[in-house]
Amino acid sequence: MKKLLKIVGITLLCIVLILFAIFLIINFRGIPVYETQAVNHTVISTPKSVQRGKKLATMLCAGCHMSSETGKLTGKLMLDGPPEFGEIYSLNITQDKTYGIGNWTDGELIYLLRTGIRKNGAYAPPYMAKLPNMADEDVDAIVSFLRSDDPIVSADPTPDQESKPSFLTKFLCTVAFKPFPMPDQVIAMPDTTNKVELGKYLALNLDCFSCHSADFKTVDYLMPENSKGYFGGGNKLLNMEGDVMITPNLTPDNETGIGAWTEGQFVKAVRFGIVDGQEALRYPMMPYTQLTQKEAAAIFTYLQSIPPISNKVERSIIEQ
Ligand code: HEC
Ligand code: HEC
Incomplete structure (x- = not known):
């Protein structure tokens, strides 16, 4: 009996030591580093591509990279990230060398x-956005904008502040979160005359789906439709004050989703944050004023075409 206890004790001790060693290795090594692959591609900028890039970057990048101090994309502390991830700063992405x-x-x-x-x-x-499914032309447009003479990207020597990712972030980046593969085929723009196709492209590439599905942990960025509770809402996000904001169900379910909404109501909610008879939509749901009426309506048409999910989501109540 005593011998058995001793064996169990030694085994447990070994396990604890091994776990501690893994902890030390991951904590010391930090976020994994990968080999980069050269992409030989030079973006050809035109006034139109810069304008398109500005529209996309305003909706997709500025929220995280815009500093209220410099008025440019010089990065800032991310207040709405889950605190378990550590102290995270977005970086300076102006043209400063x-x-x-x-x-x-x-290419980089x-x-x-x-x-x-x-x-x-x-x-x-x-916590940094990726664009695995966006059309090549749109990714190029974002790059054209970053290279343009727009004041928000002109060179600004504000130093980067290094993030302090937590052990959890380092651990998850070691075992779970992996880089996406570089697409090996051309990704074409959607057919903009097909409302469902255009709406789907926007709903996926403006990242509506990741916030509006069940949970970031079960979102499938490469195959968005495989995400758990695709557009069924219920994902718990944080606002800048750290309050939990639950995302609504955007599937065409009549009782719990937006099945009974009209296109006009939806467009108003998405572009201006206005829902009739209710308080305005709050952060992190930002009004998409850059979207045209046609684009917002296309998202509605697409959402009405996906499978309904019955999932009642109560709107978050924030104590003032
Ligand atoms: C949800 C917040 C968020 C969004 C949205 C976002 N970023 Fe970032 N970005 C970050 C953070 C945080 C980092 C730092 C990542 C790190 O520490 O590894 C970063 C890093 C970067 C870097 C690396 C800079 C360097 O010096 O290594 C570039 C370039 C960049 N972002 C560009 C963009 C562009 C372009 C967009 C829009 C398409 C975008 N980001 C959208 C948060 C974001
Ligand atoms: C960063 C996460 C996030 C992103 C990205 C996002 N949403 Fe939202 N959305 C929310 C949250 C949170 C709410 C609830 C806000 C509130 O309760 O005030 C919301 C509310 C809504 C509503 C109101 C629904 C209702 O039942 O009241 C609509 C419509 C909507 N979003 C559509 C969209 C569309 C379309 C996109 C993409 C263009 C999008 N959202 C992108 C988080 C997000």
Whole structure:
């Protein structure tokens, strides 16, 4: 009996030591670093591509990278990230050669936006957006905008602040979160005359689906439709004050989703944050004023075409 206890004791001790060693290795090594792959592609900028890129970047990048101090995309502390992820700063992505992306090639930018691997090889954890399904033309447009003479991207020497990712972030980036593959085929723009196709493209690439599905942990970024509770809502997000904001169900279910909404109501909610008879939509649901009426209506048409999910979501109540 005593011998057995001793064996159990030694085994447990070994397990604890091994776990501690793993902890030390992951904590010391930090966020994994990958080999980068050269992408030989030079973006051809036109006034139209810069304008398109500005529209996309305003909806997709500015929320995280815009600093209220500089009025430019110089990065900031992410207040609405889950605290378990650590202290996270977005980075300076103006054209500054030292702190910004002035020294990055177009290929390096595209490689990061597609895969999540930075110029220095470091993996950008899920708190940095990735664009695995966006059309090549639109990714190029974002790069054209970052290279343009728009004041929000002009060189600004605000130093980057290094994030302090938690052990959990390092651990998840070691075992669970992996870079996306670099697409090996051309990704074409949607047929903009087909409302469902255009709406689907926007609903996926403006990232409506990840917030509005069941949980970020079960979102499938490469095959969005495989995400758990696809557009059925219930994902718990944080606002800037740390209050939990639950996302509504956007499937065409009549009772719990938006099956009974009209196109006009939806367009008003998405573009201006206005829902009749209710308080305005609040952060992190930002009004998409850059979307045209036609684009917002296309998203509605697409959402009405997906399978309904019955999932009642109560609107978050925030104590003032
Ligand atoms: C949800 C917040 C968020 C969004 C949205 C976002 N970013 Fe980021 N971005 C970050 C954070 C945080 C980092 C730092 C990542 C890290 O520490 O690894 C980052 C890093 C970067 C970097 C790397 C800079 C460097 O010096 O290594 C670039 C470039 C970048 N983002 C561009 C963009 C572009 C372009 C968009 C829009 C398509 C975008 N980001 C959208 C949060 C975001
Ligand atoms: C960052 C996460 C996030 C993203 C991205 C996002 N939403 Fe939302 N959305 C929310 C949250 C949270 C609410 C609830 C806000 C509230 O309760 O005030 C909401 C509310 C809504 C509503 C109101 C529904 C209702 O039943 O009242 C609509 C419609 C909507 N979003 C559509 C969209 C569309 C379309 C997109 C993409 C273009 C989108 N959302 C992108 C988080 C997000």
